[in-house]
Amino acid sequence: MRSKIVAGNWKMNKTLTETNTLLAELTGKLPDTDAEVMVAPTFVNLAAAVQDVKSSSIEVIAQNMHFAENGAYTGEISADMLLDIGVNTVIIGHSERRAYFGETDEILSKKIISALDKNLRVVFCFGEELEDRKSDNHFNVVSNQLKNGLFNLKPEAWTKIVLAYEPVWAIGTGETASPEQAQEMHSFIRKTIANEYTTKIAEAVSILYGGSVKPANAKEIFSKVDVDGGLIGGAALNADDFIAIIKAI
Ligand code: PEP
Numbered sequence: 001m002r003s004k005i006v007a008g009n010w011k012m013n014k015t016l017t018e019t020n021t022l023l024a025e026l027t028g029k030l031p032d033t034d035a036e037v038m039v040a041p042t043f044v045n046l047a048a049a050v051q052d053v054k055s056s057s058i059e060v061i062a063q064n065m066h067f068a069e070n071g072a073y074t075g076e077i078s079a080d081m082l083l084d085i086g087v088n089t090v091i092i093g094h095s096e097r098r099a100y101f102g103e104t105d106e107i108l109s110k111k112i113i114s115a116l117d118k119n120l121r122v123v124f125c126f127g128e129e130l131e132d133r134k135s136d137n138h139f140n141v142v143s144n145q146l147k148n149g150l151f152n153l154k155p156e157a158w159t160k161i162v163l164a165y166e167p168v169w170a171i172g173t174g175e176t177a178s179p180e181q182a183q184e185m186h187s188f189i190r191k192t193i194a195n196e197y198t199t200k201i202a203e204a205v206s207i208l209y210g211g212s213v214k215p216a217n218a219k220e221i222f223s224k225v226d227v228d229g230g231l232i233g234g235a236a237l238n239a240d241d242f243i244a245i246i247k248a249i
Pocket of ligand 1: 009156166170171172173176210211212231232233234235
């Protein structure tokens with residue numbers, strides 16, 4: 001059985017004080033759930049966040065990392081730095097990294113390889129732009145992102161991969177893909193992986209949906225058979241909303 005996952009991407013939000021407060025609320029209100037619950041605070045607060053959730057089942061994950069092991073990369077963070085503070089999972093390929101920081105498929109592939117080399121788990125994000133969907137090119141775009149990011153991996157590496165399909169037009173816009181659109185794409189993703197690898201690998205990988213998931217729409221999206229949870233942006237910044245989304249799974 002693949003894992004159900006609810007992951008909150010806090011982006012460049014929450015000071016240290018606010019991080020401590022939100023995590024105290026989340027750990028206090030966390031419902032009993034089979035789902036894995038993850039939160040991704042900003043780098044500067046990761047170590048404190050790891051301590052904050054120590055006695056709960058919440059996992060603190062990183063929003064990004066550099067592909068180099070160490071060296072002259074001012075402002076960057078390595079896999080070893082994450083591991084050393086107790087962070088074992090990293091988001092790679094978020095559309096904001098692609099759009100604002102020039103992260104190409106080639107760079108993302110290097111990051112994924114480095115993360116897996118260090119035994120980090122990777123939450124790989126991808127998804128089409130509005131133009132791609134309007135021109136009916138969304139399946140092509142997604143299959144290229146999968147191919148360029150992941151299809152050089154050995155089959156055994158897939159146990160460390162979580163996928164997050166995030167149509168760019170639905171991120172932070174309030175516009176969600178319909179549950180049917182999400183299911184259609186998630187099923188396509190699974191078939192694409194099965195064709196490249198095996199049905200067993202495709203069936204075992206968790207595929208999260210991301211893009212304006214809120215308490216009001218989470219249950220319907222999560223009810224779809226190929227949707228294994230969500231990557232949540234805005235709604236992860238409020239404890240009650242995030243808890244409601246966890247309950248929806
Ligand atoms: C995201 O940035 O990964 C995201 C899904 O954001 P939001 O939920 O705010 O659309």
